[in-house]
Amino acid sequence: MSSTPIDRVAQATPKKVARRIKGLSDRAIAWIFVAPTIFLLLAINIFPLIWTIQLSFTNYRANRLNREVENIGLRNYERILTDSDIWLNMQATAHFLFWTITLQVLIGFTLAWLIHRNFKGNAFWTTVIVLPMMLSPAVVGNFWKFLYQPQIGLFNYIVSFFTGRDPSSFQMLGDVDLAPWSIVIVDTWMWTPFVMLICLAGLRSIPDYIYEAAEIDRASKFRQFWTITVPMVLPFLMLAVLFRGIENFKMFDLVVQLTGGGPGSTTELTSINLKREAFEKWRTGYASAYAIILFVTVFGLASIYVKALNKVKER
Amino acid sequence: MKTRRLATLGAVLGCTTALATPAAAEELTLCWAAWDPANALVELSKEFEAESGHTMNFEFVPWPNFADRMLNELNSGGKLCDLLIGDSQWIGGGAENGHYVKLNDFFDAEGISMDDFAPATVYAYSTWPKGTPNYYALPAMGDANGWFYRADWFADPEIQAAYKDATGQDLREPQSQKELLQIAQFFQGREIDGKTVYGAAIFTERGSEGITMGVTGALYPWGFKYENTPGSYDMEGAVNSPEAVEALEFYKEFYETATPPGYTNSYMGESLDAFKSGQVAMAMNWFAFFPGLYADPDIGGEKIDFFVNPPQNQAGSTLGGQGISVVSYSDKQDAALEYIKWFAQPSVQAKWWELGGYSAHNSVLNDPGFVDSQPFAGDFLEAMNDVQDFWQEPAYAELLLAMQKRVHDYVVADQGTAKEALDLLIEDWTETFEDEGKL
Helix, strand or coil: CCCCHHHHHHHHCCHHHHHHCCCCCHHHHHHHHHHHHHHHHHHHHHHHHHHHHHHCCECCCCCCCCCCCCECCCHHHHHHHCCHHHHHHHHHHHHHHHHHHHHHHHHHHHHHHHHHCCCCCHHHHHHHHHHHHHCCHHHHHHHHHHHCCCCCCHHHHHHHHHHCCCHHHCCCCCCCCCHHHHHHHHHHHHHHHHHHHHHHHHHHCCCHHHHHHHHHCCCCHHHHHHHHHHHHHHHHHHHHHHHHHHHHHCCCHHHHHHCCCCCCCCCCCHHHHHHHHHHCCCCHHHHHHHHHHHHHHHHHHHHHHHHHHHHHHHC | CHHHHHHHHHHHHHHHHHHHCCCCCCEEEEEEECCHHHHHHHHHHHHHHHHHCCEEEEEEECHHHHHHHHHHHHHCCCCCCCEEEEEHHHHHHHHHCCCECCCHHHHHHHCCCHHHECHHHHHHHCECCCCCCCECCEEEECCEEEEEEEHHHHCCHHHHHHHHHHHCCCCCCCCCHHHHHHHHHHHCCEEECCEEEEEEECCCCCCCCHHHHHHHHHHHHHCCCCCCCCCCCCCCCCCCCHHHHHHHHHHHHHHHHHCCCCCCCCCHHHHHHHHHCCCEEEEEEEHHHHHHHHHCCCCCHHHEEEEECCCCCCCCEEECCEEEEEECCCCCHHHHHHHHHHHCCHHHHHHHHHHCCCCCEHHHHCCCCHHHHCCCHHHHHHHHHCEECCCCCCCHHHHHHHHHHHHHHHHCCCCCCHHHHHHHHHHHHHHHHHHCCCC
16 A cells, blocks of 8 residues: 555544545645735735825824824825935935945955865854844944943044044044944944855855866966856855845844934934834824835835846856 | 612612722822932832822833833823823823823812912923913922032132133132033043043933933023914024024033033933043033932032022023823722822922922922922022923924934034024924914
C-alpha cells in the first residue's frame, strides 16, 4: 500500500475532524486557513488605510467628538503642499536620508569587506561592531545627548583633542549647521552594522571558484573587486539601502531624544512633524492627508527601487 | 398591587439612602505631573483616606510627557483618572469637550465659595468661558514662574566689588529685566571657587511648552497682549507690538550672552540641574520647586534666595499652577467630589501649604504669618498679583506648538527677526482661530 505524506496526514487526522471537513473542496479548506490572515490584514492594514484616505478630505479632529465634521475636498492636500515649513521638513528628511544611507553603505561595506577576511579575533570584532544596533534607539539618543554635551561630552573633547578648539565653543545639538549632522552621525553609528551584516552575507555567498578562475586569468585584485565582488554584492547592498531608506523615512525616536526636532525646526523630520500634527495639535484630517502624501511618496519610491533591484538580480 | 407599592417604596428608600450616605469605599486615582508638590499631595491625602475610607492611587507623569499623556487619556474617554490636576490651559478644552464635570451645583450644595480663593487663581484655573461663574475645577496649586539665585555669591565682597567696577552699580536682586540680564552677563564665564560659572538658566525647551513659558516671562513685563480687545482675537498690533518685539529680542540676547553652553533645549529639570551643580548664578523656574531648593543641603538655606520675575514696563509673571477637576468619564464621581470637598477645607489647605503645596485659599494667603512662613512666600504673593496665562482655548495645544516653533526658530536657531517670528505667529494663530470658527 502506497503511503504518501498526504495519506499519512489524512490517516493521522482524528475521525471527528475528518468528518467535519468531509465534503469540503481543497479550495474551501485553503480559504478556511487563509481567512484569518486576510481578516487581520483587512482589519489592521486595509481598513485603516481606507479610513485615513476618507478622513484626509475632512476637517475631523479626534479630540472634538462633538464638532461637526465637514468635507473640505482637497483643501488639506493643498495646504500641506503649499506650506513652506513642510517643505523644510521634507528637506531635512532628504538630507538625513541621503547622508545616513551614503555613509552606512560606504562604511558598512568596508567593514564587511574587512571582516570577511580571516584573521584572529574575527568573531569578537564582529560582535563588537554589531552591538550598537542591538540597543534601543531611546537609549542611544540619551547616551549620545551626553556625548554631545559641550561641557562634559566626550565627543566635544575628542574633537577638541584633534583640532585644538575649546570643547565648549561648539554645540553639536544646538547649532543650526551642526545639528543635522549630529543626527546623521548617531544613526550611522547605530545602523552601519546592519548594512555590514547584509554585505557580509553577500560576500560570503560568492563562491571561491569564481575568484580562483579570475586568478588563473591573472585578473588583478582591483579588477576582481570591481568585476566580481561589487556586482555580486550589489543586490544585497541594494536590499540594505531599501531597508534603511524605509526605516529612516520613518525615523522618530532617536531624533526626538537627541534634538526634539530643534534647534528651531532644523531637525524636525516629517515623521516628527506628522506626530505633532496628529497627536499634539489633533488636526486629524490634516494629519491623515499628510500621512497619505508620505505613504504615496515612500510607496512610489520603493516600487521604483524594487523594480531596479529585480533588474540587477536578473543580470 | 401591594407588591408593586412595596417595590416602589423600596426603590425610593434605596435612592434616598444612597444620596444621604457617603459613597461606598472606592479606589480613587488622582492624576498629576511628577514633581515635588505631587509628593506633598500623597502625604496630605493620607488624611483623606483615614477620614473617608476611600483609597487613593496616584498616576504621576513627568512634565515633558504630562500633556501628551493626559490629553490623550481625556480625548479617548479613558477612565484612568477620577481626579485630574490638569494644567490651567486645558480648562477650555476640558469644559467644551466635556472632559471635566461642571462643579457649580456641587459647590452650591456643599457651600464651597470661590470667593474663598485668590481671584487670579479662580479666573485662571477654574472658569470657562474665562471670567464667567462657570467652574470646572477647584484651584489646587497656585504657581508662577520666578527666580532664585546664589545668595552666597551675591554677598561675596569680592564679587560685589567686581560687579561695582564692571557696572557702577551695586549687586542686588534685579529690579528690572534689563538689570537681570546685566547681572547674568556679569557672571557669564566668571571663575568662582576655581570653576567657570554662567549667568542664568532660562527655559529654551522645544518639544512641549518650555520656551514659551520662558519667553513670556520677558513678554509680559514689556506689556505683551494676546489681543487688542479681550475675546476679539484681533492680534495684529498686540502680539507683534514694538514692545513684544523688544522683549523677544531681549530674550534672544539673554540666551546668547548669559546662559551655559549647550543650553538649547532646557526646561525645569535642566534649570534645577544647572543651579544645583553650581553652574549658574541665577535660574528661572516655577515656585513649586522653591521649597525643595530651600531645603537642599548643598545649595539651599543661606546659599539661596528668591525673587519675583522683575518688571520692565510693568510687572508681569507667567502663570503656572493647576486646578483639580473631576473627570466626567470616571465611574467614581461621588467619591471624587468628596475629595474635592475635603481638599477645599481651610484646615486642609493650611496643611497643604505646610507640606510644600501652594494653596490658593484666602485663609492661607491672607494669614498674617504667611509672608514670613517661607523665604519665598512674599515673592509668591507678589507674583500671583500680576500673573498672565497663555491662551486657554480648546485649541490651546495647537496655539502653543505654533509659539514653540516660531520662538525657538528665532531665539535658538537664529532664523529671521523678532518681528518676523511674531508676524508668523499671528498667521499661525489666525489660521487656528479660523479653523475653530472664531474668526
